[in-house]
Amino acid sequence: MTSSPALPFELPTEDWGLSPHTGYTRAHWEAAADGLLRAAWRWATPGGALLDLPGVPSRSGVRSDGLEGYARTFLAAAFRVAGAEGKDPQRWLDRYAQGLAVGTRTPGRDDAESWPLILDHHVQGQPMVESASVALGLRLTRPWLWDRLDADVQDRAEEWLRGAVRHTPAPNNWYLFPFTVAGFLESVGRGDAETARVRERALGLLESWYRGQGWYTDGDGNAFDHYNGWALHLYPALDEHLADGAAQPSPVARPSRAAQPSPYGPRLREHLESFSLLFDANGAPIHFGRSLTYRFAASAAVGLGAVTGHTPLAPGTSRRLLNGSLRYFLARGAAGREGLLSLGWHGPHEATLQRYSGPASPYWASKAFVCLLAPADHELWTATETEAPTESRDRVLSLPDAGLLIQTTGADGVARLHNHGSSHVRPHEGESAAAEDPHYSRQAYSTRTGPTAPANERDNHLSVEVSGARSARRRIHLLGAGHGDGWGWAASWHSPVFSSGPPMVPGLRVESVTVARGRYELRVHRVLGVPPNARVLQTGWAVGPDDPALHTAVHPLHGWTAQDTVRAPQGTAYASWTELPRLTAEPAETPAPLYAALTTLTAEPDPTPLRDAVTGVTATATTLEVRWSADGARTRISFEPLEVVHEAG
Structure with a gap:
């Protein structure tokens, strides 16, 4: 093992033969998950129900922030263990099982361990977000965690999770949180008309938000950003992937939509056609939209596409994007000296943040570890790393x-x-x-x-x-x-x-x-x-x-x-x-x-000075035309009516 000077935890030796662009392998992802989890668990409450990471509390309060620390790191641990087919050398699931039992014992109580209740988004909304990570973590690790819980703990966990099903989400991707909770409950034989209703509701809204070319708007309106990849594609496509191997079906009949070909995999594939161009050759994702402190979560859609097969990218290209993004942020101090993901982009950066961000918010980066659901012998990890789409040509x-x-x-x-x-x-x-x-x-x-x-x-x-x-x-x-x-x-x-x-x-x-x-x-x-x-x-x-x-x-x-x-x-x-x-x-x-x-x-x-890039400009009150120096091509823009024409020289 070798230690990176920018990291407080060890990473494996780089493999420049298999990964000639980044040196990273699947083992780097496992080591990164373990390192980030170890750092976060140093701040756990005695019962392990809350991870109270240091920093200024969010507007949701310290208790909600502690739940956020538990839930978002649980997601990383769940991908880590599920991808290793239950092997858990760090015994992460034991910690999360104990935290679940303690946190759901008296929800809403003002003590050191109890989880906050899930209420409407405008009352006490943040726990609804975290319920989706808890539910998804439980679904991913069912044979090694959920199935081993005492029946009363399972019942308490279900009752807490149903708060997400019974309350009103924010009018955007939040509707996929009760959808995800309901998907878990149905997967363990606890589905009913209530769970069926919130799932149908979410998918109906998702249809109304789809604009084409693989892009959704995040709620009514026209907000296009990284929430496409780490939420609007992730939850429905991963739900379908997990349902392929689901255990008990819901006792409630599925709506007729389920009998039709699913659009979520093809839409993910189409999304990656364009989204894959939004990663720099140095690994950075595009710096655009809200919640950028989630950092390498931007690669979650790339990993999910590789895991599910719904991707236009070659396996070596997918790994190039995944590895590049993870390496980019780790090498620039995103984990800090203590191994905790900071609120920011490279390191801490207050101007990047939204008011809802708290000390554990960056751990939605855990979604990038969905790539670990591809086992070690998957072509995502065995194919030689190839160029990113942004390299070699314009x-x-x-x-x-x-x-x-x-x-x-x-x-x-x-x-x-x-x-x-x-x-x-x-x-x-x-x-x-x-x-x-x-x-x-x-x-x-x-x-x-x-x-x-x-x-x-x-x-x-x-x-x-x-x-x-x-x-x-x-x-x-x-x-x-x-x-x-x-x-x-x-x-x-x-x-x-x-x-x-x-x-x-x-x-x-x-x-x-x-x-x-x-x-x-x-x-x-x-x-x-x-x-x-x-x-x-x-x-x-x-x-x-x-x-x-x-x-x-x-x-x-x-x-x-x-x-x-x-x-x-x-x-x-x-x-x-x-x-x-x-x-x-x-x-x-x-x-x-x-x-x-x-x-x-x-x-x-x-670079050639800009003044030498064009040889001529003509303009009127409504039209402008330029001639390009390199090849004599012309670009003409008219505003009445709007028309943009480009003619070869």
């Missing part, structure tokens, strides 16, 4: 159903996501600028950069400045997307909103188009209804000294009158402080309606 892929545009470059392995469809605004909500979420509102995200903090200059943002107040981008309305050979585009519009002064300017509207080609991004905006003496500003990628090889620039093509560089002193998840390029259109009595710029983010050495 790719551009549009997702018209979600309004996303993926751009990767083989020369540096960077993945970028241009957002023209995902916004964290529910249908019934207003568009308050105060509620702006940097992890959805920016025009673009990558695997090497994070969004700047709300108090700093916004990166990758088109803002209108009125009376000193700069606008935010909240609800995003998709206009279209498409791609061709080596290029792609996506377009949207939004109504700028302001945090001071009037919240909106009547008639003010921003229409935006992004065209991706190679390492270049052509960003074109039509800004309508701009009041006199207002400024328009465009920023680029935020990079800092922490990655000196990373280069970014913005080059004005049309409409802009000045450019400079500004600092974001609070930095990002990747850098302690950053700088970002900025373009400005100074106030005019009659502002120009069309603004265009060329942008890049690259780790290529000595």
Whole structure:
């Protein structure tokens, strides 16, 4: 065994023959699970019912946080033991069995061990989330844990779990938590009309949230993010996989949908076609959406696809993505000096967090260990590791159903996501600028950069400045997307909103188009209804000294009158402080309606200056055309009606 200097626990010797890109093997995953579990269990209560990890409590309170520590680490232990066919050299299941017995003895009681009750999401909701991990852990380890429990402990556990079945979830992926609880109860012969009802309800909602191309929105609206992989695909597809070998069926007849071909495996396969492009050659997943402190849980869908067979990826490619993601975070201090996963991205990073995060929240990363359900002789572990999809060649892929545009470059392995469809605004909500979420509102995200903090200059943002107040981008309305050979585009519009002064300017509207080609991004905006003496500003990628090889620039093509560089002193998840390029259109009595710029983010050495990337630009009030220097190709963008055309040179 060799010890990594960035880790407080040992990992096996790297195998660069089997895994020429990462050196990691299945044994590394087992060792990582054991190391993370040992660190967490040092903070267990005497009875083992709660794992009170150190840190600032979440808004749900210390007792809920302790349950979170138990439940989320249990999930890692369950994948670890189930994947080893019950072999449990660390005797993890003994600890979780004792904790289950103690925690369910007097639920809701104010003492050192009792689990909190599961109530409606707006009352005391977090335990409902954790109930799904408890139920899934019990289902995975049934022969070695559940079947060995005393009958009264089983009854108490069922009664506690039924709190999830009987109470109201949050209006998003939370409906899959009672679904998962009910799936476990049915698998052990404790199903009834109540469990059947919540399962049918969840699957019905899932159908309404499916948008196509393997992507779900997380609840009503258009919120597309990592919850696709670690929740919306994981729970139904894993449920089906486990049901193939389930013991006792539910005594309640299944609805007619069960007799039809299941869509969940094929949808997972289709999701991985695009999602696999959102991992950097260095292993990092795309830095986009909420709950990013779950880190390598982003690879859960990749592992599940390999385990179930519902994947377009070769086994060596799947392992490349899995290994790369795990190694990326462990090598950058995600586990900290004590072996505990911290709240953050690399190490601790407060700006990455949501208010619901607590000390044990990062342990949803346990979902990545689903890959251990593939036994040691599975081709996922025996095939030679191959390149990640982001390596070796450039790719551009549009997702018209979600309004996303993926751009990767083989020369540096960077993945970028241009957002023209995902916004964290529910249908019934207003568009308050105060509620702006940097992890959805920016025009673009990558695997090497994070969004700047709300108090700093916004990166990758088109803002209108009125009376000193700069606008935010909240609800995003998709206009279209498409791609061709080596290029792609996506377009949207939004109504700028302001945090001071009037919240909106009547008639003010921003229409935006992004065209991706190679390492270049052509960003074109039509800004309508701009009041006199207002400024328009465009920023680029935020990079800092922490990655000196990373280069970014913005080059004005049309409409802009000045450019400079500004600092974001609070930095990002990747850098302690950053700088970002900025373009400005100074106030005019009659502002120009069309603004265009060329942008890049690259780790290529000595990249060609942006000013040399295009040879000509022509524009009217509604149309812009550029000619590309490399091959003479032309890209034309029209706004009335919207049309994006790319013609070879």
